Amino acid sequence: MKLLSGISNAKQGPTSILNQQFVPPSPTSQLAFTGPQMFASVARAISLTSASPTMLQALAASVAPLISAVVDDSGTNFSITSDVGGLADTERTAFSTRLGAGIADRYMESVGYVWRANAKSFGLSSPTPDFVYDGPPVQGHGVVICEAKGAVASSVTSGSVVTDGRNAYKNQVSQHVGTTVAGSPILHGYAAAFGAVVGVGASYLHIEETILTQSSYGGTGSGGGSGKRAASGETSPSLALRNFRGSFALSDALSTTEAIDAVLAGDRERFQKVQSQEYRVVKVQGEEFWFGYSAKLFALSPASVRRENATGIADPREGGYFAIHGDVVRRLHKSLREILDKKIESLVLPIFDLEYLAKNEFGAFFPDGFAFLGNKARPERVEALSF
Numbered sequence: 001m002k003l004l005s006g007i008s009n010a011k012q013g014p015t016s017i018l019n020q021q022f023v024p025p026s027p028t029s030q031l032a033f034t035g036p037q038m039f040a041s042v043a044r045a046i047s048l049t050s051a052s053p054t055m056l057q058a059l060a061a062s063v064a065p066l067i068s069a070v071v072d073d074s075g076t077n078f079s080i081t082s083d084v085g086g087l088a089d090t091e092r093t094a095f096s097t098r099l100g101a102g103i104a105d106r107y108m109e110s111v112g113y114v115w116r117a118n119a120k121s122f123g124l125s126s127p128t129p130d131f132v133y134d135g136p137p138v139q140g141h142g143v144v145i146c147e148a149k150g151a152v153a154s155s156v157t158s159g160s161v162v163t164d165g166r167n168a169y170k171n172q173v174s175q176h177v178g179t180t181v182a183g184s185p186i187l188h189g190y191a192a193a194f195g196a197v198v199g200v201g202a203s204y205l206h207i208e209e210t211i212l213t214q215s216s217y218g219g220t221g222s223g224g225g226s227g228k229r230a231a232s233g234e235t236s237p238s239l240a241l242r243n244f245r246g247s248f249a250l251s252d253a254l255s256t257t258e259a260i261d262a263v264l265a266g267d268r269e270r271f272q273k274v275q276s277q278e279y280r281v282v283k284v285q286g287e288e289f290w291f292g293y294s295a296k297l298f299a300l301s302p303a304s305v306r307r308e309n310a311t312g313i314a315d316p317r318e319g320g321y322f323a324i325h326g327d328v329v330r331r332l333h334k335s336l337r338e339i340l341d342k343k344i345e346s347l348v349l350p351i352f353d354l355e356y357l358a359k360n361e362f363g364a365f366f367p368d369g370f371a372f373l374g375n376k377a378r379p380e381r382v383e384a385l386s387f
Contacts, residue, residue: 002038002071002078004103004205005030008162011211012169017178022187024144025111025137027207033078033106035071036320039064039300040364040372041109042102043322045148047246048118048131053257056249057296063098068300070095072201080152082199092152100150101130103205104192108146112137114351114367115235117242119145123182129172129189132181134235135367136351142185143239147172149193156195158204165193165206177210182238233351237339238264240347244332247370250322252292253277256333259387263340271340276386277333280379281326284363288326289371293382295321297375321377325352325369333385 009027033041043060051059070084084092105116114135120128129147138144147168151161169191177189191208235243241260248256255277262271279290299319327350338344352367364372 001032001034001076003030003032003076004078004203007031007107007205007207008158009207009209010162010166012166012174012208013211014174014177015211021141022138024188024209024212027209028107028110031078031103031106031110031205034364035068035300036364036372037106038071038102039067039298040322040366040370041105042067042098043250043298043372044116044246044366044370045101045105045131046098047250048116048121048242049246050121050261053249053252053254056246057252060250061296061298063095064298064300066095067099075201077201078196078203079201080196080198080203084152085154085198096150096152097148098150099152099196100192100194101148103150103194104131104146104148104190107192107205107207108133108190109367113144114233115239115243115349117239119181121242122239124176127172127175129176129191132184132239134184134233134239136231136233138187140234140346142187143181143236144188144190145173145176145186146190146192149191151193151195152198153195154198154200156197156202156204158195158206161193161195161204162206164195165191165208168193169208173208174210182236184236184239231351232348234346234348237335237344237347240332240349241339243368244324244328244370247322247324247368248292251290251324252295252322253279253290253324253329254292255387256329256385259336260332263336266340268340271336271387274387276384278382278384279329281381281383282323282373282377282379284371284373284377289323289373289377290326290329290383291321291323295323297321298372319375320363320373321375323371323373325350325371328369329385333387336387 047056072079113133117132122132129145131146149164173189188210193206196203245260259274278293
């Protein structure tokens with residue numbers, strides 16, 4: 001488990017009248033996550049595009065061993081080793097950007113947001129922030145946006161990270177707050193700037209967000225209790241499909257990915273041609289997770305290093321599969337034709353309790369049902385779903 005502490009937070013104007021119907025979740029002062037969780041968040045950020053599943057899987061596979069190689073295994077603080085200094089400037093910039101996106105996603109999830117989309121693909125105009133988020137904190141009133149920044153260099157300081165966050169908010173976030181995208185009001189904006197000092201063991205995160213009209217923050221909005229399912233949440237079909245398009249692609253559910261693309265394009269003829277999707281179903285602590293029949297193994301460390309915990313499932317640092325909770329898979333499949341026919345304006349989906357998911361240390365689980373499972377998770381059956 002790695003810890004990123006000392007997260008700074010500041011607010012920036014202008015505010016919007018939309019803030020009067022939105023109380024943002026309270027900021028968090030630290031993030032705790034495992035290597036598989038970080039890899040899964042980076043992979044999710046990569047997957048929020050229209051690129052083919054083959055391309056997305058290749059990108060995710062390429063970033064996994066790099067994260068394992070340059071994140072310092074010693075201690076609990078999240079830090080980057082001096083090995084990253086050997087990368088060419090362009091490679092280090094790309095790695096910093098992806099790591100910043102993964103950190104931003106972990107932060108947004110930690111304060112209660114559940115579903116995300118690439119802001120440009122969702123319809124936001126340039127200069128565009130990176131992501132659009134939805135979830136319980138907005139209570140169905142709209143969405144929020146987030147720009148992610150990452151810097152991995154010997155020159156990084158806490159001050160430079162604050163400056164990066166402040167400039168990112170001013171240049172790519174502020175002008176969009178209070179406007180509407182894809183029929184959803186943008187209630188609030190965030191800029192998440194991450195910086196790691198190479199070889200020193202210091203990392204910083206600064207969150208710049210919209211100034212409030214209220215005098216206080218709300219709760220985390222992520223649900224409570226110890227149950228497996230904290231709540232159900234409502235989001236727009238457009239955002240939900242963009243959120244899960246990448247998840248199904250990474251999980252090698254190629255027919256489902258094709259069906260989602262057809263629905264997003266409003267292409268009825270293309271949708272009708274999509275074949276049924278065959279899934280392998282694995283049960284983890286009583287919960288079913290589904291992935292495509294030929295799902296790829298994503299290795300996070302050399303195959304010669306074998307680790308196994310008390311559950312009998314391999315530690316995901318060795319490798320694992322992306323999968324999606326069966327309840328979410330069924331719900332999405334049932335809704336695709338209704339979305340195409342414009343019979344529904346919102347989609348109600350399960351939200352899984354973070355406290356429950358955190359107990360599953362052998363994997364990486366997200367509140368929307370996306371997961372990264374250890375490679376010894378054995379399928380119990382095969383199931384096919386039509387469209």
